[in-house]
Amino acid sequence: MFIDRTRLSFQAGNGGDGCLSFRREKFIPRGGPDGGDGGAGGDIILVSSPMCQSLGDFKYMKLIKAESGGAGRGKKRTGKNGPPIILQVPAGTVVKTYPDEKLIFDFDRIGLRFVMAKGGKGGRGNIHFKSSINQAPRHCEKGEKGEHIQVILELKLIAFAGLVGLPNAGKSTLISKISSAKPKIADYPFTTLTPNLGVAEFAGRNLVVADIPGILEGAHQGEGMGLEFLRHIERTQVLMFVIDVGPFSPEPPLKNFHVLEKELALYHPLLLRKKIKVVATKIDLAAKDRTGADGLQDYCRKRKIPYVEISALQGSNLLKLKKTLFAFYEP
Ligand SMILES: Nc1nc2c(ncn2[C@@H]2O[C@H](COP(=O)(O)OP(=O)(O)OP(=O)(O)O)[C@@H](O)[C@H]2O)c(=O)[nH]1
Numbered sequence: 319m320f321i322d323r324t325r326l327s328f329q330a331g332n333g334g335d336g337c338l339s340f341r342r343e344k345f346i347p348r349g350g351p352d353g354g355d356g357g358a359g360g361d362i363i364l365v366s367s368p369m370c371q372s373l374g375d376f377k378y379m380k381l382i383k384a385e386s387g388g389a390g391r392g393k394k395r396t397g398k399n400g401p402p403i404i405l406q407v408p409a410g411t412v413v414k415t416y417p418d419e420k421l422i423f424d425f426d427r428i429g430l431r432f433v434m435a436k437g438g439k440g441g442r443g444n445i446h447f448k449s450s451i452n453q454a455p456r457h458c459e460k461g462e463k464g465e466h467i468q469v470i471l472e473l474k475l476i477a478f479a480g481l482v483g484l485p486n487a488g489k490s491t492l493i494s495k496i497s498s499a500k501p502k503i504a505d506y507p508f509t510t511l512t513p514n515l516g517v518a519e520f521a522g523r524n525l526v527v528a529d530i531p532g533i534l535e536g537a538h539q540g541e542g543m544g545l546e547f548l549r550h551i552e553r554t555q556v557l558m559f560v561i562d563v564g565p566f567s568p569e570p571p572l573k574n575f576h577v578l579e580k581e582l583a584l585y586h587p588l589l590l591r592k593k594i595k596v597v598a599t600k601i602d603l604a605a606k607d608r609t610g611a612d613g614l615q616d617y618c619r620k621r622k623i624p625y626v627e628i629s630a631l632q633g634s635n636l637l638k639l640k641k642t643l644f645a646f647y648e649p
């Protein structure tokens with residue numbers, strides 16, 4: 319299952335208490351303080367790792383707790399440190415506070431490390447409190463509490479290009495043809511419920527493409543699957559508007575293009591600042607009647623939006639599509 323948002327708590331380990339103790343040995347009267355320090359509590363650390371693709375591992379975890387440090391002991395012995403817990407998250411994970419959703423950290427690439435919750439420091443034992451006026455200190459410190467934090471982990475897929483379109487437009491069919499992704503494809507709307515990522519290859523280079531659920535008019539008000547899923551394409555550099563120009567499209571292709579533009583703008587106006595490409599698909603069905611395709615093509619020409627006609631089903635023009643997609647790509 320694809321988990322892209324989950325809430326959980328992290329409890330770092332408490333520091334161990336310092337020890338209050340005096341040296342007690344035969345023939346050594348008034349041996350002085352010898353209470354050791356408490357050990358530090360374990361930290362909880364997140365790292366963005368290429369081995370991790372989703373937040374699925376966190377789904378059933380409500381609380382992640384690191385061990386406390388051991389208490390100090392007599393004979394100046396220090397308590398043991400609580401071991402750190404190191405957890406892997408996928409690149410693209412952002413950490414936000416709960417409930418106010420303020421950004422704490424952004425794992426925007428692989429290999430980042432962030433201390434999510436810091437373990438408490440160990441308390442000092444009474445050996446530290448000896449002074450010229452107090453040779454027998456009866457004071458030691460308690461360990462500090464470990465940090466506790468409740469957060470939201472959210473995964474924003476990092477793809478180069480995102481496919482946006484109305485339900486049933488043919489997005490999943492397209493990604494299955496131009497990339498390694500093997501999504502579910504069916505002749506009804508909302509086949510895709512969770513995003514699919516695929517690696518497209520062309521002339522020895524690779525880039526990641528994301529297929530997301532379909533967007534309906536009114537999605538910003540929660541119609542269909544809403545617009546939640548658009549966060550997966552917030553970081554893409556290119557948006558491919560996949561538009562059905564076949565005769566079975568319930569609305570004219572140009573109208574659908576406007577619906578998509580409007581919904582994206584309502585989600586975030588910055589989305590439309592990305593490079594846009596219009597992919598007119600199901601052209602195999604439009605052979606007899608090109609009215610819809612022509613309307614869209616003319617419009618794109620006027621606005622200088624790159625436009626390509628394909629049939630994902632028959633595989634026509636896909637090479638050209640890939641070529642122009644890779645032309646956007648500056649590695
Ligand atoms: N004739 C024809 N049919 C196509 C083409 N591309 C997709 N289809 C069909 O259109 C239907 C929907 O395809 P999907 O790829 O599932 O569409 P989608 O945009 O991913 O749909 P959602 O996930 O529901 O938003 C399927 O029956 C496909 O076989 C095409 O180029 N030509």
Ligand SMILES: [Mg+2]
Pocket residue numbers: 489490491501502503509510529530531
């Ligand atoms: Mg789909």
